[in-house]
Every structure is written in C-alpha cells, then in structure tokens.
Amino acid sequence: MAEQFDRFVEIVRRLRAPGGCPWDRQQTHKSMRSCLLDETYEFFEAVDENDARKMQEELGDILLQVVLHAQIAGEEGLFEMEDVARTIGDKIIRRHPHVFGNSTAATTEEVLRNWEIIKKEEKAGDRTYIIDGIPESLPALFRAEKMQRRAARVGFDWKDIAPVLDKVEEEFGEFRAALASGDQSHAGEELGDILFALVNVARHTGICAEEALRETVKKFARRFRYIEEQYRKSGRRLEDAPIEDMDVLWEESKKVIG
Secondary structure, X not given: OHHHHHHHHHHHHHHHOOOOOHHHHOOOOOOOHHHHHHHHHHHHHHHHOOOHHHHHHHHHHHHHHHHHHHHHHHHOOOOOHHHHHHHHHHHHHHOOHHHHOOOOOOOHHHHHHHHHHHHHHHHOOOOOOOOOOXXXXXOHHHHHHHHHHHHHHOOOOOOXXXXXXXXXXXXXXXXXXXXXXXXXXXXXXXXXXXXXXXXXXXXXXXXXXXXXXXXXXXXXXXXXXXXXXXXXHOOOOHHHOOHHHHHHHHHHHHHHOO
C-alpha cells in the first residue's frame, strides 16, 4: 500500500512541476474548494447506490484532492503530505484512549462521550463561544443540526419532542402572518425559522435532516421523471399538460415506482 501511495504522491507532484499540467499548475486552495465538495457528494451517491466500483473510484478522486492540497501547501512552505498523515494519526490516537491508552469504553455512547470531552480540551484555546468552529460553508440543514447539538450539550434544549413540535406550529403561524402582511423579507426570515425548527424535530427523533431531504428530493425526481416519460410515450408535450393530468400521473407513479 505504501508503494502505491508514494507513487500517487509522485504523480501529483509531477502534475504541479514545471512542464506538468497547465490546469493543475494554476490551481490554488481556493480554486479547488468546489472540486473537493463535488467529489465528496459523488462518493455519497456511490454509497447510496451501494456501488463498490464507483465508491473505489470516487474515493480515489477525493484522495487526489487531498494530495493536491498538500502538494500546494508544500510548495508554499506551509506543510507536507507527511504532516497531514502524522497530524491525523496523532489525533486518532489521542481520541481513542480506550484503544491506544488505559481508558475503557464498552459502548458507542461512551466512545462518543469521551471523544467530545477530548475534543473540547483540544479546542479550548481556539474557541471563544460554544458554537464557534462550525463552518459557514456547511449545507444549511447540516450546519443547523450541528449548532443545535452544541447548544444542547450545555442544556439549551427541550427534554422531549412535544414542545419541539409546538415550536414548528408556532413558526408556521408566524410565517402565515408574515405572508399576509406582504413583507417578503419578514416572510423569508420566518420560513428560515420553520426550517430550523424542523431540523430540531429531526434531531430529537434521531433523523438526519440533510439525509431526509436528500432522499425526498430523489423520490421527487423519480416520480417527476415518470410523469415526463408517460407524456413522451404518448407524443404529448409536458409543457402543455394540465395540472390535473399531471396529478393523476403523480399518484400513479407512487404505486409504480414508489
């Protein structure tokens, strides 16, 4: 494995060297941000499809992004790939004292609790506030969940689901009032409050809001493609379809493809 990894690092180094690839040579940490994000989501899709070949390929694409970033950092005198590997290795050892030290953790819950304690100690000097350190670039639903979890650690949370559901209804009422007032900016704010409250519902029920929405979007895509396919087969234009006809096909799609 070490031989193949070293070979790959050398390939990336060659791409960035004089006489290498013009595209790779002009990349920066900032210009490559979207590439890493894209490759990560493509890996998510491969996992959802349970496609081992695709997972292997997408992990390779993610590794390319990691090694490219490390190569760029090395050229700038910041750090090397070896530093990246050493840092993560040291972190994993520190956060698994039940494996590499004298602590014990018999359950997943104990492991996670110890992980958070150790992490808090490590980050103590880097954070002024409890919710610091949650990247603004995260998908909004995921960021909302992480922020709520942070607040819940110090007791800023409801003990059961009932008041959480009540909050959703309250936010819906405020949204309706904002719409009725014609204040678009206020309506947007209240809609955000609804989404935040729904993330809280998801968290309290052990559901990942980001994953739940992703699955619903995929379901919508399947059903809408079914409607479009039926119109193509009949030689009709979807753009001319009455909403009533599309509703019939929508309900049909639920039975045919789920």
